[in-house]
Amino acid sequence: MREKTNDRSVGRMTLSKGEKRQRQIYDTAARLFAQRGYSRTSIRDLSEALGLQKSSLYHYFESKEDLLHRLLDQFMEEALQRIEELCALALPPQEKLAAFMRLYTSFYAGDRDRLSLLVNDLDCLGGELHAAMVAKQRRYVAAIQGILNEMRQAGLMRDIPLPVAVFAFFGMVHYTPKWYQRDGGVSPEELGRLFETIFCHGILTGKEQP
Amino acid sequence: MREKTNDRSVGRMTLSKGEKRQRQIYDTAARLFAQRGYSRTSIRDLSEALGLQKSSLYHYFESKEDLLHRLLDQFMEEALQRIEELCALALPPQEKLAAFMRLYTSFYAGDRDRLSLLVNDLDCLGGELHAAMVAKQRRYVAAIQGILNEMRQAGLMRDIPLPVAVFAFFGMVHYTPKWYQRDGGVSPEELGRLFETIFCHGILTGKEQP
DNA sequence: GAATTGGCCGACCGTTCGTTCGATTTTTTG
DNA sequence: CAAAAAATCGAACGAACGGTCGGCCAATTC
Known part of the structure; x- marks a missing residue:
């Protein structure tokens, strides 16, 4: 078992x-x-x-740490699958960025408990388990960083260092477990659209926007 | 002692x-x-x-919890003092908002360790100590919420629920301990200006902006 | 220079932690 | 329905935890 x-x-x-x-x-x-x-x-x-x-x-997990790892691994694996699925689509970078943010936000804010673990307790894993989870996280960062890089090269982005922009976005989403409640009138999908609005207007120049 | x-x-x-x-x-x-x-x-x-x-x-604190409380209390008290000093100034709301964000970001990102405690370990306090710290935190929220409310009434803000906007900003700043390093080329003050850019363009309509 | 205080030590206490193990009960399989 | 496998139990373990206490040493005070 x-x-x-x-x-x-x-x-x-x-x-x-x-x-x-x-x-x-x-x-x-x-x-x-x-x-x-x-x-x-x-x-x-x-x-x-x-x-x-x-x-x-202990018939269902080997140790407390193993339990945490399984929770995190399942959660991140599912998120990564959806994200890389989306990244494989042939979309203009701006639409891809927006879709990425909506997906990321709605998925993560949609499972508050697991996101909370990811944000707060990942460091409780040690050694290889920790390294494996960090490696998966880097794939998110690489994904969004790649999209933003395209926008920058196209001259669509403000003069903001890439990591600052990336982590400003992660900050918004990863902080949601501290305050966001699904039943508060804003669904995870709506929250995704709101974050998209804030972030896109925040880091992009309006040159090619409606 | x-x-x-x-x-x-x-x-x-x-x-x-x-x-x-x-x-x-x-x-x-x-x-x-x-x-x-x-x-x-x-x-x-x-x-x-x-x-x-x-x-x-134990000659320097009464208990481990007391030690944490002292660290948090000193830190928040100093931040609150500066913030309420700023809020007392007679500034147009838009300038006040920008100044608030620069101050908040530079102060918090400037002491990564203490901010990390505030974000991650505040719940380790129990009973009255916890309640007192939460009460102080609410004063920040009230401060920025008040400013944003002015902007909304003036029609300068996008159609974003106030709490979402407020916590989007807190999310950006409170997430910095996870990635931001002072010696990485961006000073806390610069980071404050960058967050100001992102957030203001993100939530405000451009109607009265240069 | 004696008395008092503040700083520090080392041993110890009770509790809680994660984990193990053999026995026992419950469920599934043939 | 019997045999095998899965699930659960209760007791126990060593380690680590936060915290206490009495005494010792050095610095300050008078």
Whole structure:
């Protein structure tokens, strides 16, 4: 039950008891970790929230760190897949930039718990696990940096250092777990459009904009 | 040596041995807490970095939580003082907004360690201490929200919900500890001007801009 | 120079942490 | 329905944590 891929579950619609439990554990862990932070949330906290003994949990992950890694890895992998899918499209850079921001924002702000882990607790991983996650993060940065570079060369961008622009955007999105709530009247998709407005008007010259 | 105010030190230029030690301890604590996070940094870590026994540290603060609170309180108090000083000035709202952003950014990005504590470890405080810090934070939010409200009423702002605009800005600045380094070619003051550019063009209509 | 204070040490305490292990119960398989 | 596998339990472990206490040493005060 702790193997990375479960062959029997592909293409089936009913979940076995163990699979249901696994999802329940992962979701609860993400929620608790996001609420109180990974390091201050104990395995005991998690087990009590689930109504299980803490020793029972170790049938679903190898260690607390492994649990965090699985949560982060699944989340980032899905995001990366969608993003690189979008980057492969043949779109004019300006439209690609806007689409990127809408996708990134809506996906991340749409799963507040996981984003919170990504932003706050990634450094709790050590050694290889940490390095692997950082490597995945760099692929995001490279993606948006590539798009912005095109815009710069086309003379469409203000005189702002590329990293400053990139991290201004990441800052907006990655800070959302601290304040944004889905049920507050603004959907993740709307938030994506709003960030697109702010960022595009913020870093682009209006030369070719409507 | 752990009293909140030290009468003998006011208006004197030389620091006693204990006062020097106190600063050394606070600065080292801020650095370590920022590097590895408050909860994962032990009193033992701090004592080893200082070359002292951990019991010795308790002459300078009452508890680990008290130490964090002092770091945050000093930092926020100084920031608030400067900000409310600026807000008291009779400036047109647009200039005030720009000045606010430059001040806020340069002050916060100028002390990466303390900002990191503020963003990441404020929730490690419990009860009254936490409530007091949150109350101070609200004064920032109220300040910038007030300015933006003026701009909105004057019809100078895009159709963006006020909280979204406010936290987009806070997001940019509060995310800087994750990537920004003073010696990377951009000074905190320059960064403030860049964020001003991005944010103002991002949320304001160009109607009354040069 | 004696008395007082502030700074520091080293040993120790109780608690909580993540993790392990063998036994037992529940579910799935043939 | 029996055998195999998966899931859960309860007790225990060593390590690390924040914090305390009494005594020692050096600096300051009178």
